[in-house]
Amino acid sequence: MKQIIVGNWKMNGLSADADALVDALATGLAALPARADVVVCPPFTQLARLAPKLKAAGMALGAQDCHKDRSGAHTGDISAPMLVDLGVEYVILGHSERRAEHGELDETVREKAVAAMAAGLTPIVCVGENADQRDSGDSQEKVGWQIQGSLPQGFTGIVAYEPVWAIGTGQAASQQDIADMSAFIRAELVRQFGEAGKTIRILYGGSVNERNVTDILPVENVDGALVGNASLKADAFVPLVRAARAS
Numbered sequence: 001m002k003q004i005i006v007g008n009w010k011m012n013g014l015s016a017d018a019d020a021l022v023d024a025l026a027t028g029l030a031a032l033p034a035r036a037d038v039v040v041c042p043p044f045t046q047l048a049r050l051a052p053k054l055k056a057a058g059m060a061l062g063a064q065d066c067h068k069d070r071s072g073a074h075t076g077d078i079s080a081p082m083l084v085d086l087g088v089e090y091v092i093l094g095h096s097e098r099r100a101e102h103g104e105l106d107e108t109v110r111e112k113a114v115a116a117m118a119a120g121l122t123p124i125v126c127v128g129e130n131a132d133q134r135d136s137g138d139s140q141e142k143v144g145w146q147i148q149g150s151l152p153q154g155f156t157g158i159v160a161y162e163p164v165w166a167i168g169t170g171q172a173a174s175q176q177d178i179a180d181m182s183a184f185i186r187a188e189l190v191r192q193f194g195e196a197g198k199t200i201r202i203l204y205g206g207s208v209n210e211r212n213v214t215d216i217l218p219v220e221n222v223d224g225a226l227v228g229n230a231s232l233k234a235d236a237f238v239p240l241v242r243a244a245r246a247s
């Protein structure tokens, strides 16, 4: 399966930086003859201005969250149809930073995934254990519960395995840990969704960089990467796309 590299800019990017970064990405990617799928997820405030630039360069646009309802009295929130209206195709849901900072539960994430799919977006649902759960040997149990709780029936999106302790620490999970967890996630997806579970892409995220990407992307059941810090500079991000499977 063709791999997909997703850049999660998180709460970074004013207009001038965002334009410069996308221009540099477009130049860097144009030099690659065939390449993996690329999705850029800037903050909400940059979606509209970046949509045409990304499209022209063959990259897809993603958002970092959406509300479960289509519209209504939800001050400060953004709905899935509003994202589609701007040309957004993907939405990250249940990132550990949202689970921690906004109290999002598996059920919240599941409702958002339903809304995203209904609007025609591809949800990228994040799961992953924290350091305590890892230390007590509960990583698979935790991720298993998150998958059961966060993915709705008929899920057609992407699952991103992001161990919380690996995010922004420079300490990616080991190749073996990624292989074990990705195989576990694949088995869970097949258990939950049957044959369709084999076609759901599984991403790894957590301190992916130019040096470790060549260990991570060839791992069985890893269909791409969800990238934070290294998505904020073209010379860090383009090599990740170069390392990914193009067919």
Ligand SMILES: O=C(CO)COP(=O)(O)O
Pocket: 008, 095, 162, 166, 167, 168, 169, 170, 205, 206, 207, 208, 226, 227, 228, 229, 230
């Ligand atoms: O949280 C992440 C992507 O969603 C990973 O962030 P880093 O790549 O900065 O560790």
